[in-house]
Amino acid sequence: MDSKRRVALITGASSGLGAEFARQLAARGFELILVARRRELLEKLTASLPVRARVMVADLSDRVARAEVRRCIEEEPDLELLVNNAGFGTRRRFWEADLAGQQAMHEVHVMATVELTHAALAGMVPRGRGGVINVASVASFARSASNVSYCATKGWMKDFTEGLVVELSAMGTPVRVQALCPGFTYTEFHDVLGVDRTKVAASWLWLQAAEVVRESLEGLAGGKAIVVPGWHYRLFTALFPRLPFGVRVWLQKRSPHTRDRL
Template sequence: MELADKIAIVTGASSGLGEVFARKLAQRGYRLILVARRAGRLEELRTNLEHTAHAAVECFPCDLASTQDTERLAAHLEQRPVELLVNNAGFGTLGRFVDTDYSRQVDMVNVHVLATMRLTKAVLPGMMQRGHGGIINVASVAGFWRSAGNVSYCATKGWINDFTEGLRVELDSAGSAVNVQALCPGFTYTEFHDTMGADRAAIPKALWMPADYVVEESLKGLEAGRLFVIPNWKYRLGAAFGELLPWRWRVKLEKASPHKRDTSR
């Protein structure tokens, strides 16, 4: 199969890492199915990619917080020879779990956990049957730690890490050549923190990374078959440290975590 015949799906494609994934995959010659809530932004991106990269682009507007929308997308993908799935859609919230809107916590689980699981289930059987393909699940270095004002985000991103590792074990046991990856970036220059209302100035500049760098590291890691891609050695060290610490010590550090968000809102 020629690369131009291969289909890549990117969720959360209207901005941030998803938009960068779309641009880089278009440059690599993939046919794209772009997924996001904002249909207008998707159409703008489609027009741009058709002109700049001569890419074949299909827009699929939907809200992955909706089980009905997720199922509609999954049914669509089950009928397509998907070569690469990028489960990128996600968001964060501000405030302590006890104070935040419960419906937003449910939306987060739907987007980060249930949509990731459902879309993976939609494309994985075909990939295994064809003997090739890849799935990138965008998690976070926050999945290795927990922090106040960030409870559901850390928990759902940690689930993505565990889910992806479990898939890798199953695929290796089955002798499958399908690659899976958990991309675990740290603080990245995108609209993510702006949308959430977080204060970037509270985070040291040395911890911020360009979105282009994060996506390029992910795609290189996928080609190399790396299960976890954690861009930047500082974050790799932090993730490893968090996994090795006794929980009592880890909790003390988590109370002073740079990921901690404003808990007064």
């Protein structure tokens, strides 16, 4: 076996941030396992990459499909990076939105992250190398109407990552975990959601996927546990959670983002 092999498994690799992770990790010499539901897009991406890349079609809201991805992680002795990136948003107030969609979001954001991270760390920690990036969101620092499950599940991803940081650093292992918390980023996310980007936020607030991924990978190399790309989002996440809850509710009630998505 080639001892220099470094393998990364990326969920939600068929578009947006996941596809960008694939391109930037390929440029760093990683062999890739790309997971999502749309086979055609995954195959097109693998064909364009200068490294060996394998496609795994899986719907991560499905327990059986997640078990297959978990098995793939357990059987990969050179897995060096897991990127839990698959995700999506929904619209409408929590009780008015389709329950199946809310459940699927919890399965993809929470259960897939639990199960795949468990499998990955069980191999990485004994090997003494590797890392996990959990793609959360700036939404993990806030709560907004029509976005209740999204903020809650992304908040969980950040809290979960922070817990792992404590456990891993207490052990003194070099294995690293990171919660990547992007703000509005140009990907397919808002197309899937069916919202007009120009109504969601001013253009200066939007990030490019390439810069988000670059900051995440550089942050991981530097041992940064929480990465918030963009100075404006760093300012927001530093200040907003410090406000009293009543003030946060008052501010979020008035946000155009909240109004337009209801």
